[in-house]
Amino acid sequence: MPPPPSTRPAPRVRIHPLGDTALLAELGTRLDTALNTRAIALAAALKKRRDVRQAVAGYTGVTVHFDPDQTTPDVLGAAIKRLAAKRPPMAEPGRLHRIPVVYEGPDLEDVAERLKLSPPRIVELHSMPIYRVFLVGFVPGWAYLGPLPEELELPRRHVPRTQVPAGSVAIAGRQTGIYPLPTPGGWHLIGRTSVKLFLPDSDPPCLFRAGDRVKFFAAKS
Amino acid sequence: MDRFAHSAANLVVGNPEADATLECTLTGPHLVAEHACLVAIAGADLDPRVNGQAAPIWTGIFLGQGDRLTFGGRRSGGRAYIAVAGGIEADRWLGSASTNLLAARGGLHGRNLRAGDQISTSREATGPAVSGHHLIERLRPQYFDHTLYAIAGPHVRRLDAQGRGLLFGATFKVSREADRMGYRLDGPRLATSGEELLSFGLTAGAVQVPHGGQPILLMADHQTAGGYPVVATVVSASMPVAAQLIPGDELHFQEVTLERARQMRLALAAALDTLR
Numbered sequence: 001m002p003p004p005p006s007t008r009p010a011p012r013v014r015i016h017p018l019g020d021t022a023l024l025a026e027l028g029t030r031l032d033t034a035l036n037t038r039a040i041a042l043a044a045a046l047k048k049r050r051d052v053r054q055a056v057a058g059y060t061g062v063t064v065h066f067d068p069d070q071t072t073p074d075v076l077g078a079a080i081k082r083l084a085a086k087r088p089p090m091a092e093p094g095r096l097h098r099i100p101v102v103y104e105g106p107d108l109e110d111v112a113e114r115l116k117l118s119p120p121r122i123v124e125l126h127s128m129p130i131y132r133v134f135l136v137g138f139v140p141g142w143a144y145l146g147p148l149p150e151e152l153e154l155p156r157r158h159v160p161r162t163q164v165p166a167g168s169v170a171i172a173g174r175q176t177g178i179y180p181l182p183t184p185g186g187w188h189l190i191g192r193t194s195v196k197l198f199l200p201d202s203d204p205p206c207l208f209r210a211g212d213r214v215k216f217f218a219a220k221s
Numbered sequence: 222m223d224r225f226a227h228s229a230a231n232l233v234v235g236n237p238e239a240d241a242t243l244e245c246t247l248t249g250p251h252l253v254a255e256h257a258c259l260v261a262i263a264g265a266d267l268d269p270r271v272n273g274q275a276a277p278i279w280t281g282i283f284l285g286q287g288d289r290l291t292f293g294g295r296r297s298g299g300r301a302y303i304a305v306a307g308g309i310e311a312d313r314w315l316g317s318a319s320t321n322l323l324a325a326r327g328g329l330h331g332r333n334l335r336a337g338d339q340i341s342t343s344r345e346a347t348g349p350a351v352s353g354h355h356l357i358e359r360l361r362p363q364y365f366d367h368t369l370y371a372i373a374g375p376h377v378r379r380l381d382a383q384g385r386g387l388l389f390g391a392t393f394k395v396s397r398e399a400d401r402m403g404y405r406l407d408g409p410r411l412a413t414s415g416e417e418l419l420s421f422g423l424t425a426g427a428v429q430v431p432h433g434g435q436p437i438l439l440m441a442d443h444q445t446a447g448g449y450p451v452v453a454t455v456v457s458a459s460m461p462v463a464a465q466l467i468p469g470d471e472l473h474f475q476e477v478t479l480e481r482a483r484q485m486r487l488a489l490a491a492a493l494d495t496l497r
Contacts, residue, residue: 016375019454020482022424024375031419056422058446063422068457068486073479135420137446140324144420144446173417181323200324205315 013084015077021068025080026061031147031174035060036134040210041088042080051076057210059134059144094133094212097195099178100219101127101169105189107157111171114154122190123218125149131176133212141180141198143208148174160186167192169216180206191216222401222441222464223300225489226264229356230304232496233261233281240308240343241318243334245301247467249292250334252303254284258342259306259352265298265364265465280355298364298465307342321442360492362461367472369438369459372479374428376450379413387411388428388452389476393436397468401442404466410434413450420448426455426463428474438463458485 014026025042028035039057046055046064051071056063066076103123112119131145138144148171156172161184164170168179170187179185180197197207208214228238243250249267262269262278269276270291276282278301284290292301311318311328320328329338371389380388393408411434423429427439429449438455440463453474455463466472477485 017372017454017479018375018424018451019372019426020456020458020479020486022454024421024451026375026421029419056445058421059419061421063424065424068483069490135446137420137422138444198324200314200326203315205324 013081015073015080017073018063020073021066023064023066023073023077023080024061025064025077025084027084028060031059031134033132036132037091037211038084038088041091042084043210045083046080049079056137057135091211094209096130096213096215097208098215098217099193099195101191101193101216102219102221103169103191104221105169105191107188108190111152111154111188111190115152117151122152125152126171126176126190127216127218129215131214131216133208133210133214136204136206136208136210139181139183140200141206143177143197143206143212143214144175145177145208145214146175148176150174154188156186157188160184164189165192167194169193193219223264223302223461224464225362225461225493226300226464227302227304228493229279229496230261230263230302231308232493233263233279233354233356234259234304234306235351235354236304236306236308238493240304241311241328242309243303243340245292245303247295247299249301249303251292252290252340254286254288254290255339257283257285259283260290261304263302263304263356264461265301266296267298267301268293268296269301277355279361281352283352299467300464305340305342307344310341310343354496356492356496360495362465362489364462364465367462367466367470368475369455369463369472370477370482370485371426371428371453371455371459371474372482373476374451374453376413376415376418377452379415379430379450380411380452381414384411384413388436389474392471392473395466395468395470395472399466399468401440403437403439403443404463406436406438406472408436411436411452413452415450418448418450420446423447423451424454426457426460427451428453428455440464456482456485458482458489461489 016024043055043057043062046052054065133143135144164179164185166182168189169191170189172187227242231238231240261281314326325331387409391409393406396405396407398405411430413430431449
């Protein structure tokens with residue numbers, strides 16, 4: 001018997017110009033694994049087009065950089081809508097990365113206090129889920145992981161740090177991530193890892209790819 | 222940063238436009254020609270001199286062995302581009318010869334050039350070394366006009382009517398926080414409303430408004446993703462002008478249609494075509 005037709009409606013796509021050589025195609029606005037899977041599939045399909053220079057999947061949409069000598073925003077926009085209406089191929093489970101974390105971050109005590117949880121409970125909650133890589137970007141090697149357990153949800157630090165050490169494991173909102181390079185940052189630092197996320201001599205130069213899965217485990221310092 | 226000047230400098234000396242050039246910000250280097258070569262300087266006017274004699278920009282210049290190319294000081298613009306016939310030999314990373322200082326890759330060992338470095342061409346110059354080939358004055362970018370033409374961004378509705386009026390009416394100033402990643406702009410604060418956005422891919426030219434309302438114009442080395450509202454995007458034809466701005470320069474944004482942006486882009490492409 002054939003499988004029943006999908007009852008999930010194709011998401012409505014909103015297309016916005018980003019200047020005259022890029023478009024932002026939004027599939028939705030919620031933090032949602034299914035939307036993200038569609039965004040990653042749409043970006044992969046768009047990258048195969050000759051008129052597309054680069055397609056970057058975000059949480060819930062795709063930023064499409066195009067060659068304005070080969071297409072127009074209208075033509076490409078119509079093509080994006082057609083591609084987005086197609087049922088995405090069955091998402092393959094991304095690679096699973098197990099990342100050792102020394103949970104001794106400078107903000108661990110403060111986070112525990114603000115959430116009214118003990119530091120060991122923070123560690124337990126943070127290392128429990130298998131997170132999804134929703135998006136790779138920002139700085140080389142950075143990946144947005146989530147969703148973080150609701151119990152750990154905190155707004156960003158009011159005043160960002162001007163320098164966060166590379167390897168810092170951090171949380172903010174419903175997200176978690178690892179600082180790949182020493183950069184400024186506004187997330188709460190709860191631990192550190194020795195795993196290198198930015199691999200400048202590999203292609204792609206990042207350990208994580210959109211759609212991968214990540215599991216943290218507590219390690220001794 | 223200024224792709225037009227970079228391309229023009231290459232085309233003037235007979236290179237493919239994607240060859241590596243030297244980008245000189247605010248000040249120029251002192252270069253000594255170890256072999257005879259054809260060079261061109263485009264973009265900012267940093268008062269180039271050959272053996273002390275004023276030399277033209279946007280124009281092929283022949284340097285004999287031992288000739289010195291120096292720069293007297295900035296007269297206008299922020300970034301000059303030096304091309305050498307035969308192309309400049311550079312490390313390539315992720316398909317580009319550009320230097321990425323953060324990753325320490327590309328260009329010359331991923332770092333800024335310093336005194337004593339030797340720069341070589343990547344191949345024998347193919348064409349005859351003809352000096353004097355130049356981009357005619359009329360076709361050079363109007364760098365002194367700091368109007369940045371822009372298309373309304375995906376989140377422009379997060380500005381109220383007054384905010385939108387300020388974005389496309391007020392004068393902004395490039396702050397001291399300005400580099401190849403982007404320029405923070407001083408001027409009126411732009412208040413945005415609405416929930417936090419989930420991060421999405423960004424582009425050069427995007428004008429993003431973080432908390433606090435001080436807009437940031439993203440430039441060539443911008444972060445690849447971010448979650449602040451993008452209220453406008455400067456069109457590709459205005460990016461050479463944006464690339465020549467320096468801290469303290471005033472600018473304003475003018476909204477244009479995609480059709481007008483296309484005409485402006487084609488005009489720049491036609492100007493480069495006169496050099497082929």
